[in-house]
Amino acid sequence: MTSFLTRIGGTVRSLVVLTGGMFLLLMKILRSFVPMACDSRETWRAFYKVGVKGFPIVVLTALFTGAIMVLQSGHYVARTGATSLLGWAAGFAVFAEIGPILIGLMFSGRVGANNTAELGTMVVTEQVDALRSLAIEPTAYLVAPRFLAMTLMLFLLTAMGDLFALVGGAATAKVMLDVPVGIFFQQVVDAQLLDEYWLGLLKGMVFGMSIAVVSCYFGLRASGGAAGVGRAVNASVVAAAISIFVTDYVVALLWGAM
């Protein structure tokens, strides 16, 4: 019984340390924006890397997400003949929920994991110590630009992802149900899904923030050489996925209460 309680206590303590550490990192990041202390070259590099690395995976994910939504609903639509609902169903599912979550998860696996590996390698090869020895604050120089890039780029990538999801959905609707592409897009417009669209973009931005904080946190805490970097990447991907679902729940809750 005592060992069970000790284990529970240890787990709770680890969780508190983890979330507390991430919160403190977030505060340090935000503090480095007032006044703006980000290095312009490093910020540009972060935007370029996040955008370039994230774009293909987001496009691919979005195309298939839209296609799957239509594929799933296609059987029922064909059976009932309610093809006019196809655009609405695809748009509703993609914009508000499935799109941002799947794009966030893929982005976390591609960009977040890469970010943790890069920072972790810098830590174990003493590059972060070298920065500090040169009087450069690593949070402002390395973390803040990545936070900015991931937040804004995931917002933009989600916006683009929504478009590609509709393209995927429209193509599948045409092939499977012979619904003309123009009609499919007209259905999406007629469904008046602007609220869902904005909710999805907001989620994308919040997911970008959480992936940035989680991936930077685990990267900066890596230790123990190459094996330690591997462990940090693993922990980062799992924690980022959890953070996506938690923040999705919180954002949806707050949005519903507004």
Place this chain on the structure above:
Amino acid sequence: MIDVRHLSISYEGSPVLTDMTFRVAKGTILGVVGAGGVGKSVLLKLLCGLIQPDDGDVQIDGLSIRGLDDDALADLRRRMGMLFQNYALFDFMTVGENVAFPLEQAREDSPQDIQAKVSERLSEVGLPGIERMYPRELSGGMKKRVSLARATIAGANILLYDDPAAGLDPVTSSKIFSLIRRLHSSEGVSVVVSHDIDRMVGVCDEWLVLHQGRIWFMGDVHAVRASNDPVIATLFDTQPQEAVR
């Protein structure tokens, strides 16, 4: 200039350095020697404020590192240069960008002046014209010399060298130590951690021997020569007679 008082640090309950007290006067090159894993690199990081001690204090010109906030610590570090054991070159930057980095961050020189200084310093370490290469394209010895160039280019008067000759051939190693001597300012302090005692002898003014996490000995080369201590004899035994001559 560097005043270390009762410095202690431990990792996960195991003491690494215990109750270290010593002073390094202006104009001195201090050689720190000891067996592997005795805490020499940890001592350098403590001097630079990269890690905080459990007990004790490091004072630089009377300024305690422990009590400094981030900005004050950054000001102090601008007077320091550190060469890391594993080079610690920024792998996303070219060699030229790495060496120029301290000058660019100081924002005191024009881009043309920075470029000229970088070329000059790279020539001094025997690597002219490699500005556009990336660290991954260099050998270990070249990385070490680039790292030395970066550590010293801003004219810091407190220079900390963590194993500057590790992995270098004897000729390059000698060049590195000559450079350390030449870059040393009479108004500054240099601390050199190395196992290459043979080459350190011609460079270091004072010696600090670490053993079992404590200061075992501190003195000049004559005191080293006069000592009959078995630990010192063992450490200097690789080339004992040449080393202390």
